[in-house]
Amino acid sequence: MRHTELFYLLALQKAEGIGDVSIKKLLAHCGSAEAVFQAKWPQLAKIDGIGTFRLRNIHQKSNLIQAEGELSFIEKHGIRAYGFLDDDYPFRLKHCPDGPVILFSSGNIGLADRKIISIVGTRQATPHGIEACRQIIADLTPVNPIIVSGFAYGIDIAAHLAALDNGLQTIGVLAHGLDQIYPKQHQKYARQMEANGGFFTEFWSNTAPNRENFLRRNRIVAGVSEATIVIESAEKGGSLVTANIANDYNRDVFAVPGRVTDHFSRGCHNLIKSQKAMLLTGAADLVYQLNWDLQQQPKPVQTQLFLALDPDEQPVYDFLKANGRQQLDHLALGCGLPVSKTSSILLGLELKNAVRPLPGKSFEVI
Incomplete structure (x- = not known):
């Protein structure tokens, strides 16, 4: 600008x-x-x-x-400012009627032609939620998405760190100016974030991280991305606000389930029950629902002759090759694996051009 x-x-x-x-x-x-x-x-x-x-x-x-x-x-401070009329203003956010007029950023952010996913959740994340977050992001790595979150405690920082661990670009959306980092305990991650992603904010310098600012920043988290994933939430919380905003923006929302007795899964269960979010058991569900066509990626003509499959992928591939087209549930049963694990393996096989997804959550060997 x-x-x-x-x-x-x-x-x-x-x-x-x-x-x-x-x-x-x-x-x-x-x-x-x-x-x-x-x-x-x-x-x-x-x-x-x-x-x-x-x-x-x-x-x-x-x-x-x-x-x-x-x-x-x-x-x-070398801050980048995206004006609402600028060509490089995040195009998904530009279609949000209440999107910020100016978006400030620091770091090394590149949004062009990239898949962008927001991940939100409770600040009081459980080991189950953190592990689910890490696994989903690890399984999405071949798709190379940008991971967006709010840089808060719990699921937010788990998502950022999992993205960095897997070499993915990640963006933290702040509820204050770029002259500070909140919470202070996360200051130690700022430099690493800015090396492979960075921060967005609509707030000027010297703006304190007041409660109302966190609610405002949620619309940026929801608006900048293709879809929002909720991993652990109580019956009330900022994550549900973000999910509702994403629904208002006509974006896809996913929720990771837990046990019916889990306090920090009630919000996710309510989103699913009210059809405000789709059930997410693994990265493959996201790829399938968003209709990401992995087959369009350039691949050698004879890839299948030289497939390099890992020990988890080989039995799934062999079962499909021997039995033909299979629904996900039947395939998992036939291989003696959990559905979530089978979904993750299938995603890897799709990326290797070894199998293709079909309607009705079925798969076959290419």
């Missing part, structure tokens, strides 16, 4: 009574933030919802002073 355009966009954000929706109306009418400041009042007054009071506030000198200060901070 041009230096001048960013300056005027920041100034608009500081105008009293002018929120993201109003700024988007002004941008749509004038074409740029700079043009808003150059436009005559009668022209702007024609815009629905923009009254004289708001117009008067736009030109307050204090707005320009504050914008200049924030711009200096951005330039000094």
Whole structure:
């Protein structure tokens, strides 16, 4: 974004009574933030919802002073700013009516032509939830998605660390400015995050991590991604807020089940029961439901002649080859494996172009 355009966009954000929706109306009418400041009042007054009071506030000198200060901070710290009208603004977030007008980032983030998955959950994660999170991300590694979460305790930080362990890009969405890290205990992960991903925030520097900011940042977590996965949640919590926002954005939502007696699985079970989320037992469920066509990846013509299968994959492949097309449940039973384990193995076989998925959650050898 041009230096001048960013300056005027920041100034608009500081105008009293002018929120993201109003700024988007002004941008749509004038074409740029700079043009808003150059436009005559009668022209702007024609815009629905923009009254004289708001117009008067736009030109307050204090707005320009504050914008200049924030711009200096951005330039000094090498922060990247995505304006709502910029081509590189995250395209999924651009389609969210309440998406932020400016998104700030630090690190080494590359979103172009990438699959993006958000993973959220309770701050009081159990060993079961953390292991499920790690396994799902490990099994998704061949697809090379970007993993987004909120950098909080529990499932959030487990998702970020699992992504880093598997060489995946990961993005933490913050509820404060980029001049600080919260919680402080996670400061030790910041440099590693920025080396292979980084941070997003809509908040200016010196913004404290207040409770309402966490609720606002949830819409970015939900909006920037293709789908949201909930791993462990009580009956109420921020993860369910994120899931509801994702539903409002018409995004796919998945929930990992637990035992019926598990306190931190009740939220997931309620999402599934109310059909606000699809049941997720493994990475293969996600790949199948999102219709990721792994067969389109370039592969050698005679790959099957030289398949390098690991000890878990070989019996599943041999069973399919001997018995032909099989439904997932029948295949798992025939191989004496849990369905979740079979799903994970099948994903690996798909990526090796050894098997193909068919309608009805069936599979066959290629």
